[in-house]
Amino acid sequence: MNPNFHFEITHTDGKARTGILHTPHGDVxxxxxxxxxxxxxxxxxxxxxxxxxxxxIVLANTYHLWLRPGTDIVKRxxxxxxxxxxxxxxxxxxxxxxxxxxxxxxxxTEEGVHFRSHIDGSPCFMSPEISxxxxxxIGADFIMxxxxxxxxxxxxxxxxxxxxxxxxxAKRGKDAHKNPNQALFxxxxxxxxxxxxxxxxxxxxxxxxxxxxxxxxxxxxDKPTMYRMMDYxxxxxxxxxxxxxxxxxxxxxxxxGVARGIxxxxxxxxxxxxxxxxxxxxxxxxxxKNAKYADDFTPIDPExxxxxxxxxxxxxxxxxxxxxxGFGMRLLxxxxxxxxxxxxxxxxxxxxxxxxxxxxxxxxxKMERANIAHRGF
RNA sequence: GGGGAGGUAGCGAAGUGGCUAAACGCGGCUGACUGUAACUCAGCUCUCUCCGAGUUCGGCAGUUCGAAUCUGCCCCUCCCCA
Numbered sequence: 001m002n003p004n005f006h007f008e009i010t011h012t013d014g015k016a017r018t019g020i021l022h023t024p025h026g027d028v029x030x031x032x033x034x035x036x037x038x039x040x041x042x043x044x045x046x047x048x049x050x051x052x053x054x055x056x057i058v059l060a061n062t063y064h065l066w067l068r069p070g071t072d073i074v075k076r077x078x079x080x081x082x083x084x085x086x087x088x089x090x091x092x093x094x095x096x097x098x099x100x101x102x103x104x105x106x107x108x109t110e111e112g113v114h115f116r117s118h119i120d121g122s123p124c125f126m127s128p129e130i131s132x133x134x135x136x137x138i139g140a141d142f143i144m145x146x147x148x149x150x151x152x153x154x155x156x157x158x159x160x161x162x163x164x165x166x167x168x169x170a171k172r173g174k175d176a177h178k179n180p181n182q183a184l185f186x187x188x189x190x191x192x193x194x195x196x197x198x199x200x201x202x203x204x205x206x207x208x209x210x211x212x213x214x215x216x217x218x219x220x221x222d223k224p225t226m227y228r229m230m231d232y233x234x235x236x237x238x239x240x241x242x243x244x245x246x247x248x249x250x251x252x253x254x255x256x257g258v259a260r261g262i263x264x265x266x267x268x269x270x271x272x273x274x275x276x277x278x279x280x281x282x283x284x285x286x287x288x289k290n291a292k293y294a295d296d297f298t299p300i301d302p303e304x305x306x307x308x309x310x311x312x313x314x315x316x317x318x319x320x321x322x323x324x325x326g327f328g329m330r331l332l333x334x335x336x337x338x339x340x341x342x343x344x345x346x347x348x349x350x351x352x353x354x355x356x357x358x359x360x361x362x363x364x365x366k367m368e369r370a371n372i373a374h375r376g377f
Numbered sequence: 378g379g380g381g382a383g384g385u386a387g388c389g390a391a392g393u394g395g396c397u398a399a400a401c402g403c404g405g406c407u408g409a410c411u412g413u414a415a416c417u418c419a420g421c422u423c424u425c426u427c428c429g430a431g432u433u434c435g436g437c438a439g440u441u442c443g444a445a446u447c448u449g450c451c452c453c454u455c456c457c458c459a
Contacts, residue, residue, distance in 0.1 A: 034412095036412075036413065037413095038413050039413085043413080043415095043416085044416085059412075061412085061413075064413085064414090091412095093412045094412090096412080097412045097413090098412095098413095098414085100412090101413085101414075102414080117414095118414035119414080144412080147412095149412075187412090213412080215412070217411085217412090218411040218412085219411090244412090245412090246412040247411055247412035248411060248412085249411055250411060253411080266411095266412060267411050267412080268410090268411065268412080268413045268415085269410070269411045270411095271413080272410060272411085272413065272415065272417085273409090273410060273411095275415080275416055275417080276409085276410065276415080276416085276417070276418090278409090278410080287407085287408080289406095289407090290406090290407080291405085291406070291407095321416095324416060325416090326416075328416095329416060376411090377411085
């Protein structure tokens with residue numbers, strides 16, 4: 001186990017729990033939602049803005065930084081924290097998800113993945129060792145095993161061999177990991193197959209990681225299936241281990257995750273839909289581009305305390321987004337992230353007060369009323 | 378006054394006898410987005426009693442089986458020279 005990293009569970013309420021992640025860049029409370037900053041920046045936002053919204057861990061992506069500017073540059077800059085001037089904890093994804101999203105032009109072998117750069121089409125090769133070494137150079141507090149994230153649905157035969165390969169890759173990555181200041185997570189795969197999920201989790205636990213991620217969710221499956229995937233994985237993971245549900249950022253899935261003992265969530269959803277003009281609000285989803293907001297001089301979300309809601313009207317943001325102004329994307333990104341971060345604060349309070357089940361039920365009722373229950377955000 | 382160019386759907390702009398309600402772009406409207414190839418993508422955008430029909434391509438009158446496309450006249454715009 002890593003001496004520079006410690007997960008402390010502070011309170012439990014059923015399977016839901018609050019905790020503190022102690023890292024070389026300070027402590028953060030869990031359950032936590034982590035904004036995604038793929039290219040060492042949360043698109044349109046400054047580190048100051050992230051801090052003001054009470055962001056904790058921020059993600060960056062190994063694949064992207066490896067291609068540009070090159071992980072050697074990040075290393076020479078003094079690591080990603082110094083490079084992007086964010087002094088709170090960070091996490092890098094391994095590039096495994098890109099293996100999934102580049103499905104059209106990649107070739108998976110035992111050694112690793114051959115694919116073409118999305119920038120210039122040049123041939124690239126990523127392996128567990130290369131990914132871990134790159135992540136060591138980037139220097140985030142949390143790093144991920146290089147995994148394959150199969151799409152949904154995948155045949156059982158495919159998933160069986162994929163899970164085995166990802167387990168072998170996890171072992172190779174663990175052996176390659178050299179930086180004691182970085183917590184390395186194993187990633188549970190296995191699709192919707194219970195025995196494969198359980199097997200994947202069990203084998204990772206045997207290898208012993210600093211934390212465990214649940215991958216292969218939100219890749220096309222329906223919600224009940226996603227929740228079953230969580231159930232299968234969590235069933236084989238130690239109670240005390242920190243658990244991370246990768247790529248999930250809708251309210252319903254976060255609530256279901258927390259209810260199962262998940263501690264960490266990340267998602268591009270709030271920032272992406274913000275750039276595209278959609279707001280998550282206490283009243284449900286708002287597409288600010290709609291003509292009806294052109295003369296709506298009320299706050300973005302009357303119940304929100306974010307910078308955008310404190311200062312600007314829907315009419316103004318409507319105008320900015322219609323005009324494709326960066327400031328509009330920034331304001332909406334600030335709002336959506338703060339909305340989810342605040343949501344996590346409420347979840348933590350509910351857990352600490354032993355009323356998470358009621359909180360969760362009420363949140364689902366609210367989603368029903370806002371007519372977003374079918375989507376979850 | 379002389380010479381030249383041109384008027385196509387909200388705007389710009391293709392089309393120069395049938396396959397054209399009319400390419401494409403913009404604008405407009407709506408939707409999507411879950412470990413970010415995503416300031417992206419998709420649909421709709423003449424009218425209606427809208428799974429079928431009706432009116433269109435400056436105007437009017439013609440030629441033709443058939444015209445936004447050809448002919449005549451008229452109206453309007455822009456450019457150059459006086």
